[in-house]
Amino acid sequence: MKTTLLSESILSEHKDRVELLLTFYKDVLHYIRMFDLPQEDVEDVIQDTYIEAFTYIEKVRDETKAKYWILKIARRQAIRYMRKEQSRKINEQTLSEHAEYNDIWTQTSTDEQFTQLVKSLDREQLQSLVCRLSLKEQRVLTLYYAYGYKLRDIATILKESDSNVRTISKRSKEKLRKMIENEDIDIKP
Numbered sequence: 001m002k003t004t005l006l007s008e009s010i011l012s013e014h015k016d017r018v019e020l021l022l023t024f025y026k027d028v029l030h031y032i033r034m035f036d037l038p039q040e041d042v043e044d045v046i047q048d049t050y051i052e053a054f055t056y057i058e059k060v061r062d063e064t065k066a067k068y069w070i071l072k073i074a075r076r077q078a079i080r081y082m083r084k085e086q087s088r089k090i091n092e093q094t095l096s097e098h099a100e101y102n103d104i105w106t107q108t109s110t111d112e113q114f115t116q117l118v119k120s121l122d123r124e125q126l127q128s129l130v131c132r133l134s135l136k137e138q139r140v141l142t143l144y145y146a147y148g149y150k151l152r153d154i155a156t157i158l159k160e161s162d163s164n165v166r167t168i169s170k171r172s173k174e175k176l177r178k179m180i181e182n183e184d185i186d187i188k189p
Contacts, residue, residue, distance in 0.1 A: 017057050017066070021050070024067050028074045035078040037085075045081050049074040114173050117180065118145065129179050137172035140165060 025046075032045050053070050060066050118126060130138055139158060143149045149157070155165040 017060055017063065018054065020063055020066050021053055021057070021070055024070050027067060028070060031071050032074050032078050035082060037078065037081060041081050041085070045074065045077045048077045048080075052077070114177065115145070117177065121180070129176055132179065133172050133175060137168055137175070140168045141172050141176075144169060 028046060028049060029042070032042050032049075035045075037045065049070065052073050060069055121129075130141060133141070136158070140154055143154045143157065144151065151165050151169060152162055154160075154169075155162045158165065160168075
C-alpha cells in the first residue's frame with residue numbers, strides 16, 4: 001500500500017532498497033517520537049522522511065548502512081519541524097509578552113541567581129516541581145545540584161554530549177522558573 005505512492009520508475013529501479021527502507025518504519029517512528037513532537041507532526045515527519053529517502057534512494061550504496069541513513073534523514077526532518085514550531089510560537093507572541101519574557105529571564109539568568117531561587121523553596125515544593133520534569137531533566141538537575149557534578153561529568157555519566165547536557169540543564173532551569181512563577185509559590189527570604 002505504501003509503495004503505491006511511489007513513482008513506478010523508483011519502484012522498478014530500486015525495489016530491493018525501497019523494501020529495505022520500508023522495513024525500518026518502526027525504527028523511524030520510535031526515533032522521531034523521541035523528539036517529543038505532537039502526533040500529527042510525527043506523522044508529517046515520517047512522511048517527509050520517506051519522501052526524501054525515496055527521492056535520494058540511489059545514494060544508498062551500502063545497504064547495511066541504510067537504517068542509519070534513513071534515521072539521519074528523520075533527525076533532520078524532526079529538527080526542521082521543531083524549528084518551524086518554535087518559530088510559529090515566537091511569531092504568535094505579542095511584543096509586550098516577548099518583552100515581559102525577556103525581563104523575567106534576565107532576573108534569573110545566572111546560575112547563582114537560580115541556585116538562590118531553588119534554595120529559597122521548601123524541600124517538598126522543590127520535589128513536587130522537579131517531579132514534573134522529564135526523567136532526563138531530573139537526572140541532570142539532581143546530579144548538578146544534589147551531587148555537585150560538573151556538566152561535563154554529567155554528560156559522561158548520562159552518555160550524552162556536553163552541549164546536550166548544557167541545553168537540558170538550561171531548559172530544565174527555565175521550566176522550573178516558569179513553574180515557580182505560574183504557581184505563585186511562596187518563597188522564603
